[in-house]
Structure formats: C-alpha cells, structure tokens
Amino acid sequence: MNPTLELVSVQYALALLIGQDLDLRIMLRKFLPPALKLLNCRSGYIWLHQSIAQKNQDNASAPPPCYSYPSLRGTLETDLPHLATQVQHFAKQDWFIKKPGEIISIQGSYYHFMPIGDNGLLVLVRDPPLPNTYMLALGLVLKRLETACLACLQHAYLEEARKEALQAKEMAEKASKAKSEFLAMISHEIRTPMNGIIGLTDLMLYSEVSASQREHLGMIKSSSNALLDIINEILDFSRIEAGTLTLSNTPFQLRPLLQDTFTPLALRAQSKHLMFQWEIAADIPDTLEGDEGRLRQVMINLVGNAIKFTERGEVNVTISLQSGAPNGQVCVQFAVRDTGIGIPPDKQANIFQPFQQADSSITRRYGGTGLGLTISSQLITMMGGRLRLASDTGEGSIFYFNVPFTVATQPPPSAKPTQQPLQRTERPLNILLAEDNAINRMLAVRLLNKAGHHVKVAENGQEALHAWEQTRPDVILMDVQMPIMDGLEATTRIRSQEQNQQLTHTPIIALTANAMNSDREQCLAAGMDNFLSKPFNVQDLLEVLKHSCPST
Amino acid sequence: MCARHLPAQLFVDQSGTPEGLFQLLDNALAAGAQSVFVLAADANGFTPSQLDKHLQTFPIPIFGGIFPEIIANGEILQRGSIVCGLPMLSEVYHIEHLSDPDEDYFQAAEALSALIPPHSTLVTLVDGLSKRIAALLEGIYEVFGDSCQYIGGGAGSLSFKPKPCLLSNQGLRVDCAQIIAIQQPLNLGIEHGWHKFAGPFFVTGAYENTITTIDYQSAFEIYRQVVEADSGKRFQDVEFFDLAKSYPFGLERLNGDVVVRDPLFNNDNKLTCVGEVPANHIIYILKGEADDLLAASRTCAATAMQVQAPPLLALLFDCISRTLFLETRFAEEINNIHAPLPENVPLVGALSLGEIADAGHTCLEFFNKTIVLGIITQTESTLA
Known part of the structure; x- marks a missing residue:
C-alpha cells in the first residue's frame, strides 16, 4: 500500500477504536487489544496521572498501570521489573517524555514510551520498533485517547456522585416512610380513644340531658372535633409526603359547596366582629368536575386563617373566571383577602413550608400545627394550580390561586341527606361486632341497639370466626388490629370457608382507626366489603350497614 | 505432554x-x-x-x-x-x-x-x-x-x-x-503464502464473524465484483466456497502483514467468515499461487x-x-x-x-x- 495511505488508514482505524464506552476500563479494553494487533505489538500498558494521584502513590514503587494488555499476573515490579524502573523514572521527572515518544530497548524488546496528551502514558512493546512517522501519527490519536479517558474519569466521578445522591435519597425516603408509618400509628392510637369520646358524646346527646349538660357535651364534641381536625391535618400531610394522597374527580356544584363552607366561617368572623363577604362571578358554571372535599378543605384553611389572623376589618373572598382555559374547561381564581397582621416579605418564602409560621410568637398566640398552608398549597398543586401570596406587614394578606376545572356534562349525584336524628331501623339486623377495645365495643353496641339492631360481640378475630360459624350473622363489623387473630386473617378464613363449603356471602365491614389508603386496600384485598375509619359518624355507619345489607 | x-x-x-x-x-x-x-x-x-x-x-x-x-x-x-x-x-x-x-x-x-x-x-x-x-x-x-x-x-x-x-x-x-x-x-x-491482491477496503459494518458492509456498500457485492473480474467465473454458477476458497480476506497489520479470514458463505449479501472481522478495520482481498x-x-x-x-x-x-x-x-x-x-x-x-x-x-x-x-x-x- 502507498505509505501515506497506510499511515492514514491506520490512524483512521485507531481513531475509531477510541471512546466506545464511558467506563474507563471497558473503553481501554475496546481500544488497546485491537490497536496492539493492528500495530503488530506484543503488549501495551496505560497510565493516567489523575488515577495515580488519586491513589496517593508514594514514589517508592512504580505506579501500576490503569490498564494493560495482557494483564499483569503479579505487580509491575515482579512481572516486568525493568519496565517498573523506567516508569518510576518517568514518574519522578513529572512524567516528562520527549515528543513524539521515547523508544528504549529493554531485554531485546523495544518499549515505546508515548505521552497520552498531558494526562497519561502509553507503553507499546514491539519488535522491530515503530518508525518515527508512526510515532508522530500516533501522537494525534493519543490526544483523542486523552480526551476519552478524561471523559470516562469525569463520568465515573459523576456516577459516584449520582450513586451517593441516590443513596442519600433512599435513606431520606426510608426516614420519610418511617415517619409516615409513625404518624399513621400515632393517628391510630389517638383515633381509637377519640372514637370513644365522640361516640359516647353523641350517645349522650341522643339521651335526656339537662340544658347545661347539653352545653357541656356540645363543648366536648366541638373540642374533640378540633382535635380530630389536627390529627387529620397530620395524616393528610403524611399522605402527601408519602405520595399516597389522590384526588377524586367527580361532578359537584360550586355555589352550594361554597355556601355550605362559608356559613360556619361567617359565624366565626361575626363572633370576632369582622365583616365577611364572598362573591362569585356570574359567568362561572354551576357544575364542575373535581375534588369537592379537598376544595372545601383548602377554602376552610385559607378563610379560617384569614379570620384567625385578623383582629379588625374584614375578610373578603372573590371567585372569578380567568381567560385562557381550553375548550370544555374553566380556570377559576379564588382570592382570600384580609386586613390582618400580614406577613413580612422575608417570611413569605417559607410560609408554605411545613411546620412554619411567620413568627414563633404566632404559634404561641394563635396556635395551629403549621401544616394547614402546606397542605393547602400541595392540594392546589395537585389540582393543577399554585397558591400565591401578596402581603405587607400590618396591611393584611391576599392568598390566591387559579385552578382548572372541567365543566361537568353530567349533573352531580344527589346531595347527601342532612344530619338526621338517630332513627330506629325498619329492618333490624343481626350484627357480629369484633372489637378489642372495651369502650368502643360498648359504644358501638349501644348505638346499634339504639338504632334497633341486635349485636353479638367478639373480642378478637378468633372469637369472631367462631361466632360466625355458630350464628351466621347478617353482617360483621370487624376491627382490623386485634390480639390473637387480627381482622384481616379472620376475614380471609371466613371467605375461605364460604368458598369451600359454598356458603352464603356474609358482608364484612372494616371498622378501623387505620386511615391510610393502603389500609383500605388491604381490607378489601382480604375480602372485606366495605371500610369505615374511626372515629366514625353514627349516620355513616348506619348508611354503610344499609348499603351492605340491602333488604331482599 | x-x-x-x-x-x-x-x-x-x-x-x-x-x-x-x-x-x-x-x-x-x-x-x-x-x-x-x-x-x-x-x-x-x-x-x-x-x-x-x-x-x-x-x-x-x-x-x-x-x-x-x-x-x-x-x-x-x-x-x-x-x-x-x-x-x-x-x-x-x-x-x-x-x-x-x-x-x-x-x-x-x-x-x-x-x-x-x-x-x-x-x-x-x-x-x-x-x-x-x-x-x-x-x-x-x-x-x-x-x-x-x-x-x-x-x-x-x-x-x-x-x-x-x-x-x-x-x-x-x-x-x-x-x-x-x-x-x-x-x-x-x-x-500462509497468500498475498494482497485487491484493496485496501474498510470494513464499515460487521458483527462477530459476519461482514455486512465494505466501504458502506453490500459486502458481497464488493467482493463479487473483484473475484468475478479476476477469476472469470460467476458466483451464481458455482457453490460460493468453491470460488471464495481462492480469494480470502486479509486483516491489515502494520508493515504489510495480514491475518487471513476465510469467507465461508454469502448470507443475504453478508459474508460469514471463520473467525471475527472487526468493524472499522482495513482489509484486503488476497490471492494465492500454489507455488x-x-x-x-x-x-x-x-x-x-x-x-x-x-x-x-x-x-x-x-x-x-x-x-x-x-x-x-x-x-x-x-x-x-x-x-x-x-x-x-x-x-x-x-x-x-x-x-x-x-x-x-x-x-x-x-x-x-x-x-x-x-x-x-x-x-x-x-x-x-
């Protein structure tokens, strides 16, 4: 072949061997062996200064190559002592090598010491030695190799950093999960006695009591509900953090919702001698699709805060239509303005962070978990909007957000029946109640008896299973966490027996203080038919019973 | 032993x-x-x-x-x-x-x-x-x-x-x-005794022991043109290896050496050899004389x-x-x-x-x- 063409073609082939992987060892392994074959070499060794520096090599021994073909079976000193001496010599003179390289005869073979740019050394062993023209041509190739090696080292560094970040993230997620589990557990522990307090209060309110006793019972109920709100806030927050909170998307009527929401808030404002006004633009459609309950929660939080932090003046809510929504959708802006204490500019950035209030003195003065705004902000984000704030200290605040809603084509389902006094059922049921907590057991029995149902009790899953085998109740109310045998296992066994013996299906309703979504899924997966979290509203319980045991 | x-x-x-x-x-x-x-x-x-x-x-x-x-x-x-x-x-x-x-x-x-x-x-x-x-x-x-x-x-x-x-x-x-x-x-x-006869060519596509393209064209087509022109025979008239056995490939090694690769068969215009042919390599078509x-x-x-x-x-x-x-x-x-x-x-x-x-x-x-x-x-x- 024409020598020029041969030179260029070798250069071309070598250049295409470079950079075939971002892992340094793999990249060099894909480069060096075929390069050695192409150049008719016996072996090759590569050092990179950066790798050597990282390993803190002392000058007492020659640094090992970062890649060699063939690989060393021992150390460089034991396998190739003459090469080790020579490399150590170059290392001591700061890796200075005459360009395009130095050829040194060692024990009958020619060792070609060639710089890899400014960052490394390639040693080729070849007999006969390479012509000078090839040394010069190789210099250009080795500059490209230098770039590829540096890219690999950089990649390794980034990979290491990425792995560390991932590990840190995993640890943080584990910690967060542990926290969520802790919150769920604490919530369960609080909800169980709360169920007793609220239920027994309800029970007493249904009985003959004096006016002052009724007033005191009303206060107990209101305090309990306030405590329950706090627990619910903590639960919501832990669900949002764990990513398990999902929004529903059903048709609802905006105006009645707002009316319902603002009526008690207006009373609260009135009690502080504040003016409370709300206004909804006429062009906003009546029926929208979204999560009615969560929208209510956000409005209660924002308006509730406005009333809480305003000592005089007014609280205004404006709901208006924004332009730019796609066909079939509307973009609604909700703005809550107050003339309260306001929020200093330097505190505004943190106001949506959990456990933050503008000032610690505020916590002392006004109370609250500090989670309300965080939850509202997150809920609004999940709805597709963003909660914003404009405020000046002493001048009041405006919290506002835009949320897109689909305009509903279907009417919303009929409104829930309003709270009714406890009425005796027309169809008494034989109910098996499995509940380990004595107070809750007594409460449920009393309420259900009052409603006209017959109740048999079991203190754990095993007793419930036995009672079911003996009496075949119309329905089972099953607590989940019980000693000896939990509600999930009892349900699984009942369902298994039903299937094996072809028995009629007994409806089982979970009654549990576990309020996480995953708990509901577990209950349904075990074969339960419905789920009611404690503390429950007696009307809700009767509704679920009615729904689960339709009259035939 | x-x-x-x-x-x-x-x-x-x-x-x-x-x-x-x-x-x-x-x-x-x-x-x-x-x-x-x-x-x-x-x-x-x-x-x-x-x-x-x-x-x-x-x-x-x-x-x-x-x-x-x-x-x-x-x-x-x-x-x-x-x-x-x-x-x-x-x-x-x-x-x-x-x-x-x-x-x-x-x-x-x-x-x-x-x-x-x-x-x-x-x-x-x-x-x-x-x-x-x-x-x-x-x-x-x-x-x-x-x-x-x-x-x-x-x-x-x-x-x-x-x-x-x-x-x-x-x-x-x-x-x-x-x-x-x-x-x-x-x-x-x-x-081996074989000598370079045509080339150099670049193996522009190859996997394992199969050459798919030479100089960005069908490997068989490039090979066919060279071999048929020299031998006066046509691949369509004979078994592939009967003709190919006299025209192996040579993988370039510096200073004129080659490592020989035997093309065994034509598989849909791709040439399968005994042993790998690396992509982006320089190859020649070789020819031999009995002597x-x-x-x-x-x-x-x-x-x-x-x-x-x-x-x-x-x-x-x-x-x-x-x-x-x-x-x-x-x-x-x-x-x-x-x-x-x-x-x-x-x-x-x-x-x-x-x-x-x-x-x-x-x-x-x-x-x-x-x-x-x-x-x-x-x-x-x-x-x-």
Whole structure:
C-alpha cells in the first residue's frame, strides 16, 4: 500500500477504536487489544496521572498501570521489573517524555514510551520498533485517547456522585416512610380513644340531658372535633409526603359547596366582629368536575386563617373566571383577602413550608400545627394550580390561586341527606361486632341497639370466626388490629370457608382507626366489603350497614 | 505432554468406526498412556450417541476433536481416527458458550489462571464454527499473556453445520473451547503464502464473524465484483466456497502483514467468515499461487525446526481450505512439513477450520488459511 495511505488508514482505524464506552476500563479494553494487533505489538500498558494521584502513590514503587494488555499476573515490579524502573523514572521527572515518544530497548524488546496528551502514558512493546512517522501519527490519536479517558474519569466521578445522591435519597425516603408509618400509628392510637369520646358524646346527646349538660357535651364534641381536625391535618400531610394522597374527580356544584363552607366561617368572623363577604362571578358554571372535599378543605384553611389572623376589618373572598382555559374547561381564581397582621416579605418564602409560621410568637398566640398552608398549597398543586401570596406587614394578606376545572356534562349525584336524628331501623339486623377495645365495643353496641339492631360481640378475630360459624350473622363489623387473630386473617378464613363449603356471602365491614389508603386496600384485598375509619359518624355507619345489607 | 524417555505413541485406525476408535483407546491404555489426544475425521460421522457412553467411562483424561481431515505422520486421512497416547496426565479445561455475544471470556480465563502455571504450553482447541473465537483468544491472552505459548485450531465439519466436535471425558461437545496445559516448550512456525491482491477496503459494518458492509456498500457485492473480474467465473454458477476458497480476506497489520479470514458463505449479501472481522478495520482481498503456498509450508517447517532442545512431537494445524485450493498438490505441502522432521518425531495433525498460534512478537491471533506447526521439545530438566 502507498505509505501515506497506510499511515492514514491506520490512524483512521485507531481513531475509531477510541471512546466506545464511558467506563474507563471497558473503553481501554475496546481500544488497546485491537490497536496492539493492528500495530503488530506484543503488549501495551496505560497510565493516567489523575488515577495515580488519586491513589496517593508514594514514589517508592512504580505506579501500576490503569490498564494493560495482557494483564499483569503479579505487580509491575515482579512481572516486568525493568519496565517498573523506567516508569518510576518517568514518574519522578513529572512524567516528562520527549515528543513524539521515547523508544528504549529493554531485554531485546523495544518499549515505546508515548505521552497520552498531558494526562497519561502509553507503553507499546514491539519488535522491530515503530518508525518515527508512526510515532508522530500516533501522537494525534493519543490526544483523542486523552480526551476519552478524561471523559470516562469525569463520568465515573459523576456516577459516584449520582450513586451517593441516590443513596442519600433512599435513606431520606426510608426516614420519610418511617415517619409516615409513625404518624399513621400515632393517628391510630389517638383515633381509637377519640372514637370513644365522640361516640359516647353523641350517645349522650341522643339521651335526656339537662340544658347545661347539653352545653357541656356540645363543648366536648366541638373540642374533640378540633382535635380530630389536627390529627387529620397530620395524616393528610403524611399522605402527601408519602405520595399516597389522590384526588377524586367527580361532578359537584360550586355555589352550594361554597355556601355550605362559608356559613360556619361567617359565624366565626361575626363572633370576632369582622365583616365577611364572598362573591362569585356570574359567568362561572354551576357544575364542575373535581375534588369537592379537598376544595372545601383548602377554602376552610385559607378563610379560617384569614379570620384567625385578623383582629379588625374584614375578610373578603372573590371567585372569578380567568381567560385562557381550553375548550370544555374553566380556570377559576379564588382570592382570600384580609386586613390582618400580614406577613413580612422575608417570611413569605417559607410560609408554605411545613411546620412554619411567620413568627414563633404566632404559634404561641394563635396556635395551629403549621401544616394547614402546606397542605393547602400541595392540594392546589395537585389540582393543577399554585397558591400565591401578596402581603405587607400590618396591611393584611391576599392568598390566591387559579385552578382548572372541567365543566361537568353530567349533573352531580344527589346531595347527601342532612344530619338526621338517630332513627330506629325498619329492618333490624343481626350484627357480629369484633372489637378489642372495651369502650368502643360498648359504644358501638349501644348505638346499634339504639338504632334497633341486635349485636353479638367478639373480642378478637378468633372469637369472631367462631361466632360466625355458630350464628351466621347478617353482617360483621370487624376491627382490623386485634390480639390473637387480627381482622384481616379472620376475614380471609371466613371467605375461605364460604368458598369451600359454598356458603352464603356474609358482608364484612372494616371498622378501623387505620386511615391510610393502603389500609383500605388491604381490607378489601382480604375480602372485606366495605371500610369505615374511626372515629366514625353514627349516620355513616348506619348508611354503610344499609348499603351492605340491602333488604331482599 | 511428553515425558522423559517415553515419547508419545500414535495409534491409527482407518475404518472410521466407533469400534475402531474404541480399540485404539484400549491399545493406548494397554501401552501405559496417562492421557490421550484424539483426532477423528469428520467423514466418520461420529455422533454423541455413538461415543458419549464410552468417553464418559474412559478412565484417563481424553481430549481432541473431529476435523475435516487428519494427519498421522506423512499420511492424510479423510476417514479414520488417530489416538496419541501421552505418557503423563493432562489437565483439560473447557470454556463454554463460544458464540454468546454477552459472554466475557476474560472472566472464564481468569478462573483458570490459578490452575495453569506460568510458562505452560496451552494447546487450545475450539469449535471452529463458533462465532467469537477471536474474543476468546483475546480473553486468554489478556490473562496468560506472553507467559504461556499457544497452539491449536478449529474443529468441525466442512458442511459448515455446527455439531458436537470436541471430544472430552464428558462426551462430545459443541460451541466451546478446550484448553490443555502441558509443561514442555513449543517452537512455532506460522506461514500462509497468500498475498494482497485487491484493496485496501474498510470494513464499515460487521458483527462477530459476519461482514455486512465494505466501504458502506453490500459486502458481497464488493467482493463479487473483484473475484468475478479476476477469476472469470460467476458466483451464481458455482457453490460460493468453491470460488471464495481462492480469494480470502486479509486483516491489515502494520508493515504489510495480514491475518487471513476465510469467507465461508454469502448470507443475504453478508459474508460469514471463520473467525471475527472487526468493524472499522482495513482489509484486503488476497490471492494465492500454489507455488507460494507450498513455499510457505517449507518456510514454516524450517522455522519450527529451529529448536534449542531435542524435539518430541510435531503438532500441525493446517487449514482445510489449503487442501481445497492446492487439491492434488496438497500432498506436497504435508511432505514439505514431514520431511524435515527427525525420523523419531511423530507428526500428528488436523486440517482445521482456523488455526491458533502466538507468533512470538505479536498478540495471540486466530488465523485462517494458515499452516501452524508446533514442535514440542524436551525441557531442560528432561535433558539433564
């Protein structure tokens, strides 16, 4: 072949061997062996200064190559002592090598010491030695190799950093999960006695009591509900953090919702001698699709805060239509303005962070978990909007957000029946109640008896299973966490027996203080038919019973 | 493989029957062999069901292969078996999955490094129709480097249909490599006699042992144009290999050398070779003259015989396609190799699908269309 063409073609082939992987060892392994074959070499060794520096090599021994073909079976000193001496010599003179390289005869073979740019050394062993023209041509190739090696080292560094970040993230997620589990557990522990307090209060309110006793019972109920709100806030927050909170998307009527929401808030404002006004633009459609309950929660939080932090003046809510929504959708802006204490500019950035209030003195003065705004902000984000704030200290605040809603084509389902006094059922049921907590057991029995149902009790899953085998109740109310045998296992066994013996299906309703979504899924997966979290509203319980045991 | 005072003994059967082979094995055992090297001709048609039971119960280590043709001293056998009884135990190792694109043979070779002492001679037999033989050799050389010497070749059938072709104590094996470590030194001759005829070309597309494009065009089309123009024959009129056997590829090595690659068949305009062809490599189309090839065989024997110690055994791996090319004159090639050997040195060999050898001043390579002659000599301790 024409020598020029041969030179260029070798250069071309070598250049295409470079950079075939971002892992340094793999990249060099894909480069060096075929390069050695192409150049008719016996072996090759590569050092990179950066790798050597990282390993803190002392000058007492020659640094090992970062890649060699063939690989060393021992150390460089034991396998190739003459090469080790020579490399150590170059290392001591700061890796200075005459360009395009130095050829040194060692024990009958020619060792070609060639710089890899400014960052490394390639040693080729070849007999006969390479012509000078090839040394010069190789210099250009080795500059490209230098770039590829540096890219690999950089990649390794980034990979290491990425792995560390991932590990840190995993640890943080584990910690967060542990926290969520802790919150769920604490919530369960609080909800169980709360169920007793609220239920027994309800029970007493249904009985003959004096006016002052009724007033005191009303206060107990209101305090309990306030405590329950706090627990619910903590639960919501832990669900949002764990990513398990999902929004529903059903048709609802905006105006009645707002009316319902603002009526008690207006009373609260009135009690502080504040003016409370709300206004909804006429062009906003009546029926929208979204999560009615969560929208209510956000409005209660924002308006509730406005009333809480305003000592005089007014609280205004404006709901208006924004332009730019796609066909079939509307973009609604909700703005809550107050003339309260306001929020200093330097505190505004943190106001949506959990456990933050503008000032610690505020916590002392006004109370609250500090989670309300965080939850509202997150809920609004999940709805597709963003909660914003404009405020000046002493001048009041405006919290506002835009949320897109689909305009509903279907009417919303009929409104829930309003709270009714406890009425005796027309169809008494034989109910098996499995509940380990004595107070809750007594409460449920009393309420259900009052409603006209017959109740048999079991203190754990095993007793419930036995009672079911003996009496075949119309329905089972099953607590989940019980000693000896939990509600999930009892349900699984009942369902298994039903299937094996072809028995009629007994409806089982979970009654549990576990309020996480995953708990509901577990209950349904075990074969339960419905789920009611404690503390429950007696009307809700009767509704679920009615729904689960339709009259035939 | 060959101990002091006890040279290897050759036993030859020309019937090509399993019984004939079993008789040779019994003869070798009776003669005191500690392990046996078996070469069988493909025309015997040996199958696992015929041999496995006997091989699995054979009491001493057994290794070897089924090759298109085999050589005992100066004689070429197209049918039959050769058993070389060795006066010492041999350790036989296997590396599997020789066509698996995801297999890392460095790991497999590394696992053997503790078992094989430095300065061994590694007789390396492979299934010649496996797709990643060069990758295997790259892994073996990466681990053992120039601390060992290498000789071997590809077993298999000229029908180019993969089938079990390596003999072991586990039976016949396919798609694997067999590595036998011996402690006697080796002196090698490696020659082919082919010369560059057309090119250079760039292999612009290739995977494993298949070339898809040359100079960004269909590999077969480029090859067809060159070969048909020179030979005056057309591929559509003959079997592909009948014409291709005279025009192998040469992988460029610096300063004019080439490593030969035999194109075996045209598969949808892609050319499948014996052994890998790397992408982005420079190749030539080679051509040979009978006299040049025969001259190469003389040079090969002369080089191999430049030994420092008395020779014990001559081991030959000569590419089968050289017989197809040289035809009746191939006997001259074998004679060129056999004649210079001392009378007491047996020549055992195979006409192989690819040859393995370490030229001494380059890395370990997988060759095609090449003669590899290894003279195993006594060690210094044997001489003492």
